[in-house]
Amino acid sequence: MTFAPVTIIDHPLVQHKLTLMRQGETSTTKFRQLLKEIGMLLAYEVTRDLPLKNQTIQTPLATMEAPMLASDKKLVIVPILRAGQGLLDGMLELIPSARVGHIGLYRDPSTHIAVEYYFKLPHDVEHRDVLVVDPMLATGNSAVAAVDRIKEYTPHSIKFICLLAAPEGIAHFQEQHPDVAIFTAAVDDKLDEHGYILPGLGDAGDRLYGTK
């Protein structure tokens, strides 16, 4: 089977900010700020292939043909609640016209299975490109469940964007969604027995919202 690519976004700014986020002593305020900044940088990288179309415009001095985004249908960003919200904020700074869907999933603590509690997408998602965002691709269960649900609405395309991935999560996701490209800032070593990424950065939601 062929898989859509896994792209590691190894930009020095992303890597530097990710290292700061990994450090246990990084405060909630700083963690939130860094996740937002990385969200912006990831948005920049994952939108590299957006098609452009020349438009005739008038500068103060002359008329010219200048490139603008070709699609009249705005992107849809779908954060997986709750930690995905932290990446969304930065992505929206860079793509303010994007539409936003939401999927609420919690991880059953014993089975690690994703249970849905909220789901809302723009009504015309079938014409749009969707970016599903969650900082952590750990077991892959939430990512798989989110993309399963979104595919029911047959969007034009789907990409999955995270901050950190575990090899187990990538393998599980690719098995279920071989057509969906993954973008991540790093691939860590493995999962621990609780489904946390090692070395990782801990619980992204707790660190983002100060709930630990």
Ligand code: URA
């Ligand atoms: N979710 C997190 O927040 N952290 C992990 O390491 C794994 C899943």
